[in-house]
Amino acid sequence: MSGRRVVARCVQLLPPVCRAGGVWSKPRGTVFAFAYSGEEEAFRTELRAWLAAHLPSEPVPVADEERHRFLRAWQRSLAAGRWVGIHWPREYGGRGATLKEQVIYTEEMARVRAPAILDPIAVNIVAPLLIHYGSAAQRERFLPPILPAEEVWCLGFSEPGAGSDLAALRCRAERDGEEWVVSGQKVWSSKAHVADWCLLLVRTDGGAAKHKGISCLAVDMRSPGITWRPLVQLSGRSEFNELFLDQVRVPVANTIGPINGGWPLVRAALAHERGTLWAFEFKIRLQNAALALVDLYRGSAARRDLAALRQDVAQAYIEAEVFAAHTLRILPRLHDAADAPPEAALQKLFGSEIQQRTCELAMALLGARGALDGGGWQEAYLYSRSVTISSGTSEILRTLLAERALGLPRG
Ligand SMILES: Cc1cc2nc3c(=O)[nH]c(=O)nc-3n(C[C@H](O)[C@H](O)[C@H](O)COP(=O)(O)OP(=O)(O)OC[C@H]3O[C@@H](n4cnc5c(N)ncnc54)[C@H](O)[C@@H]3O)c2cc1C
CATH class of the missing domain: 1.20.140.10 (Butyryl-CoA Dehydrogenase, subunit A, domain 3)
Incomplete structure (x- = not known):
């Protein structure tokens, strides 16, 4: 069947309101949706009231620095209302939101065209890993500044030669007492130029099989030996960076999850990313x-x-x-x-x-x-x-x- 005939067939299946007037008109309601309970609708009402009082009226600035400041202030405001990281457990500052509450949250944010938060990487990828695999000390140190975007994170996963085949990564960490000494290169690291911390994947056992011998470190981006170079995109913006690590010292206490057992964390991180x-x-x-x-x-x-x-x-x-x-x-x-x-x-x-x-x-x-x-x-x-x-x-x-x-x- 030709593409056009397939479309014509599908058109017949759409609600009539979509076909009025010979050209497409906006459907009056949502075509597909969940049914929500009274409690869930109350959650929606609470969020709507908060948004009515706090949503910024001015548009998100275009220039990078101003944009960064604006989005940080917006995330801080959301955090003050406990409206960021709502899926986190309550004990860490979230609301332990159910799936449907998260859907409502997403719907309401989209309805008012709310700006994105500054650091979705930390809120949606780093924090769930810390909550699941981190030590109590790591959770206590790293989680609180994430919600109000007081500290921003980047991901140091991809390398030249290790993108799709991430387990081929070569950035290595050698142990020296209670510190790792890290050397290597990362690439495509989003926001590395403004990040305070990097969730870095390193090879801690060069002799082990490819998926073994990988560890996951929290690295202070101000550590001596870290440099980055922005990559300029087609649009003229620079959101990504090459990241160079030369003999960077990282406390062993900053290893998230088991030493040499970082691969399951990578899989979990990628699952959270998608x-x-x-x-x-x-x-x-x-x-x-x-x-x-x-x-x-x-x-x-x-x-x-x-x-x-x-x-x-x-x-x-x-x-x-x-x-x-x-x-x-x-x-x-x-x-x-x-x-x-x-x-x-x-x-x-x-x-x-x-x-x-x-x-x-x-x-x-x-x-x-x-x-x-x-x-x-x-x-x-x-x-x-x-x-x-x-x-x-x-x-x-x-x-x-x-x-x-x-x-x-x-x-
Ligand atoms: C917008 C954006 C943001 C990103 N942010 C980050 C970040 O913050 N941190 C980070 O670490 N990385 C980041 N990345 C990097 C991203 O994870 C990699 O680009 C991605 O994993 C692909 O790896 P690569 O670029 O090395 O391409 P390669 O893996 O080299 O692939 C090149 C081409 O070969 C194809 N190919 C490769 N292997 C196979 C195979 N086995 N079978 C068939 N085809 C294959 C691929 O599909 C692709 O078309 C970002 C990338 C983008 C585009």
Whole structure:
């Protein structure tokens, strides 16, 4: 069946409100959703009231330093209201939020277009590792400054030659009494230039098998011997860095989890990175983007010239809804799994590729006018090139799905 006929078939399955007027109109309600209890709705009401009183009225600044200050202040304000890290256990400053409460939180933040927090890496990746694998002393030292973004973290995982095949990492740590002496290079380290701490993967036993002999360290970014070099992106921004470590001394007490037993932490970190709520938040962003495409199409003076793109706009809308429905179906399973199940790979693969198509379509709809667009879609388009690389490349995810979901033999 041709692509257009598939779209035509899918159109018949959509609620009539989406097809009114010959072109797509916004659905009045949510097409797919959870049912919420009275208690959960009370949680929503409390959050709405807080947001009504505290949401910043000014837009997020564009310039990097101002943006950083703004997002730090926003995260601090959220932390004061106990509205950051709500999934953390109460004893560490979270709310022990259930999955549905986290979904409500994501919905409400998206509804008011709240800015992102400054340091999702620390809140969503580092902290769960510390809570699960860290010592009591490490939890006491590192967790409190994470919620109000008093300390920012970066991840020192990837290396030149160890990205998809992370277990090939070579950055090594040699023990000298109660200290590790660390030397090596990391790359693509997001926010390393502003980070206070780095969750660093190092090889602590060069003689062990590849996945053994890896340890996970909390490294003070102000330690002598650490330097970084920003990598300039297509958009002109510099969010990533090469990170160089030359004889950096790190207390052995900063080893998170067992010495030489860091690989399970890596897997857990990657599972948190792909995550559960990522897919839910992304579903909302994708649905908004699909509706924005509809507006772009309708608002275009050259609509007749764009007629060929109408089917693509419909396709983008359908894909966003399919992603949303699939996310709701698998969310509980993603949430309950200790390790990332194949469904997580499917969501990441499908979501990242739709995101790229959506941005490509926006650029096609905008045409030359895109240059005057103020940067919104342009920046989204440029950034979207990276989303099929970060958190597992599309090729790696397809292999994972072939082997673990479909049970195909290893190639
Ligand atoms: C936006 C963004 C943010 C990032 N942030 C961080 C960060 O904060 N910290 C950090 O440590 N890293 C970070 N990374 C790095 C990221 O984890 C790696 O880019 C990713 O793991 C891929 O590794 P690589 O770039 O070395 O590519 P490679 O692994 O060298 O892959 C190159 C190409 O070969 C393909 N390929 C590789 N192996 C196979 C295989 N077995 N089968 C089929 N195809 C294969 C890949 O799919 C890809 O197309 C970030 C990356 C991006 C894009």
